[in-house]
Amino acid sequence: xxxxxxxxxxxxxxxxxxxxxxxxxxxxxxxxxxxxxxxxxxxxxxxxxxxxxxxxxxxxxxxxxxxxxxxxxxxxxxxxxxxxxxxxxxxxxxxxxxxxxxxxxxxxxxxxxxxxxxxxxxxxxxxxxxxxxxxxxxxxxxxxxxxxxxxxxxxxxxxxxxxxxxxxxxxxxxxxxxxxxxxxxxxxxxxxxxxxxxxxxxxxxxxxxxxxxxxxxxxxxxxxxxxxxxxxxxxxxxxxxxxxxxxxxxxxxxxxxxxxxxxxxxxxxxxxxxxxxxxxxxxxxxxxxxxxxxxxxxxxxxxxxxxxxxxxxxxxxxxxxxxxxxxxxxxxxxxxxxxxxxxxxxxxxxxxxxxxxxxxxxxxxxxxxxxxxxxxxxxxxxxxxxxxxxxxx
Amino acid sequence: xxxxxxxxxxxxxxxxxxxxxxxxxxxxxxxxxxxxxxxxxxxxxxxxxxxxxxxxxxxxxxxxxxxxxxxxxxxxxxxxxxxxxxxxxxxxxxxxxxxxxxxxxxxxxxxxxxxxxxxxxxxxxxxxxxxxxxxxxxxxxxxxxxxxxxxxxxxxxxxxxxxxxxxxxxxxxxxxxxxxxxxxxxxxxxxxxxxxxxxxxxxxxxxxxxxxxxxxxxxxxxxxxxxxxxxxxxxxxxxxxxxxxxxxxxxxxxxxxxxxxxxxxxxxxxxxxxxxxxxxxxxxxxxxxxxxxxxxxxxxxxxxxxx
Numbered sequence: 289x290x291x292x293x294x295x296x297x298x299x300x301x302x303x304x305x306x307x308x309x310x311x312x313x314x315x316x317x318x319x320x321x322x323x324x325x326x327x328x329x330x331x332x333x334x335x336x337x338x339x340x341x342x343x344x345x346x347x348x349x350x351x352x353x354x355x356x357x358x359x360x361x362x363x364x365x366x367x368x369x370x371x372x373x374x375x376x377x378x379x380x381x382x383x384x385x386x387x388x389x390x391x392x393x394x395x396x397x398x399x400x401x402x403x404x405x406x407x408x409x410x411x412x413x414x415x416x417x418x419x420x421x422x423x424x425x426x427x428x429x430x431x432x433x434x435x436x437x438x439x440x441x442x443x444x445x446x447x448x449x450x451x452x453x454x455x456x457x458x459x460x461x462x463x464x465x466x467x468x469x470x471x472x473x474x475x476x477x478x479x480x481x482x483x484x485x486x487x488x489x490x491x492x493x494x495x496x497x498x499x500x501x502x503x504x505x506x507x508x509x510x511x512x513x514x515x516x517x518x519x520x521x522x523x524x525x526x527x528x529x530x531x532x533x534x535x536x537x538x539x540x541x542x543x544x545x546x547x548x549x550x551x552x553x554x555x556x557x558x559x560x561x562x563x564x565x566x567x568x569x570x571x572x573x574x575x576x577x578x579x580x581x582x583x584x585x586x587x588x589x590x591x592x593x594x595x596x597x598x599x600x601x602x603x604x605x606x607x608x609x610x611x612x613x614x615x616x617x618x619x620x621x622x623x624x625x626x627x628x629x630x631x632x633x634x635x636x637x638x639x640x641x642x643x644x645x646x647x648x649x650x651x652x653x654x655x656x657x658x659x660x661x662x663x664x665x666x667x668x669x670x671x672x673x674x675x676x677x678x679x680x681x
Numbered sequence: 682x683x684x685x686x687x688x689x690x691x692x693x694x695x696x697x698x699x700x701x702x703x704x705x706x707x708x709x710x711x712x713x714x715x716x717x718x719x720x721x722x723x724x725x726x727x728x729x730x731x732x733x734x735x736x737x738x739x740x741x742x743x744x745x746x747x748x749x750x751x752x753x754x755x756x757x758x759x760x761x762x763x764x765x766x767x768x769x770x771x772x773x774x775x776x777x778x779x780x781x782x783x784x785x786x787x788x789x790x791x792x793x794x795x796x797x798x799x800x801x802x803x804x805x806x807x808x809x810x811x812x813x814x815x816x817x818x819x820x821x822x823x824x825x826x827x828x829x830x831x832x833x834x835x836x837x838x839x840x841x842x843x844x845x846x847x848x849x850x851x852x853x854x855x856x857x858x859x860x861x862x863x864x865x866x867x868x869x870x871x872x873x874x875x876x877x878x879x880x881x882x883x884x885x886x887x888x889x890x891x892x893x894x895x896x897x898x899x900x901x902x903x904x905x906x907x908x909x910x911x912x913x914x915x916x917x918x919x920x921x922x923x924x925x926x927x928x929x930x931x932x933x934x935x936x937x938x939x940x941x942x943x944x945x946x947x948x949x950x951x952x953x954x955x956x957x958x959x960x961x962x963x964x965x966x967x968x969x970x971x972x973x974x975x976x977x978x979x980x981x982x983x984x985x986x987x988x
Binding site: 334340341351352355360363364368482486490507543556588596626 | 685686688689705706709710713716717719722724727753754764766767769770773787790791794825826829865866867868869872875876879880881882921923
């Protein structure tokens, strides 16, 4: 269905005409403009519906206008707080009959968490270039093995290209949907396909000579990527975000979240095919970039709001984090147990794993490790290639 | 809701008469959906009463309630129509036995097979195929469980309210059904589908509304107990449980207490009926850790009648 299909679809019997209708429509357009200024996506069709609703309910009563606007313009609960603020401002400033100035944009300030101590930064310090790398001939090959933390800006760009070539296939599972079976005789899960049998019978003058079957098809398992964007992950987060973006844009059924002091869903932002745009959008969405880490709390939010309800069920869940957690390790352990109970596989990717002498000493990591199915590195493109391997097993 | 426009108030009152107490937001959404003939997408926590909206609408409008429960892998055969192949086969056999098959020839026989009487109408076709009486209420439940491809198909049906069956032709709704979609948000419903719909996020009800809901749905429970139950549930929702109880659980709990002949909450009654409100062992444990006695005390204080 195209966008044009729903613009003004039901308008033929709309109650808008002349004076009151025109006022309602002006009001609708003005308010939609404010919402768009704040980053909400407000398609024209919704604005028209809003105008129609106002034509019906009138523009005098604050609550009526509020609910008409919310019902027609908001489509995600996350947008409700912003909507509420925008509406309050809009309603306050609306002089009777006047249109608000177009530059009446509500600006949102980004809150950056700065309560992070310096104690963690030392741990995240890269160990410098691995001396063996210099022996490699191909620049690309070197780059593949180089620690993200040691990348220059140019190298990061090249590596992003490499990551774009990564293909995450993911393992398959049986689906409920039945597909045509090639087999001629009944076996295992195959069920008779009466439709095709009848069709074949018709061709044979009504005699069901050959019987056809259907069997369960296969589907990709959902892949859920949880990326730690806290201060201690700084050297890796940007490179890994590109990896996550490649995964989201590259195949179906992928969900992505950023973990920091809070949980942010970035699937929609990352699904743009243009990586630069996608990364910019995601970075704009994540308010606690390079802030503190509350892994346990974030995972709890994920489990409560998304994971256990269905998103993580039977899915492959990949957590990309160094395991530094300022919250209680018990909380993290408890949430990992919940997650592992519903997920098909939980993979923990820790870029610090290759650091010489690394032991999972971070309290969070130690708490989470018993509940992880696969524990892999994630410091270089090559490590991510291995990760892609692990995921597709 | 005294300030609401009369039309919205009417909707709220009508729903209340049929056993559902909406807040102003939901009443406005339902009113607009009916008035503008748009599908209404309801999202919210499990157990806040999304599905119930469709049921009460059916009771109110006397329209037939047609329910399509979505699940992964649902396809056209389960949602729209299917040919009754076994009966078609039988028909073939019968035609053969009576010698009709030989006379009529394959072409005519095939034509006969794809007749409406061999068509099994599933929910979407039922909602669209012409029928007498008021517009049906089409409930598309848990649409987030269906696959993306099915969503695209739904979008098409919800835009035109028509369905084409290659062998038979096009069915078109004379009176479009009133459509309610619900989603638990295990994934985002596609934006194109959302744009087609009006949207309402259903919240847990406020304390007073929840008391009223319990009183309405479980009339045998006294007001005092209803208030205590609502207060206890409200307190539980603040305990960071895995699955905070929804209105459905509140009603179940009140009903259970009613059946047991309880007139007020006590530690013992709460302990023995906790399973009707909390369905996770961990959640029950958390409430016990928090202290059932405390909870009861809190519920008593909060549940006191005003004044």
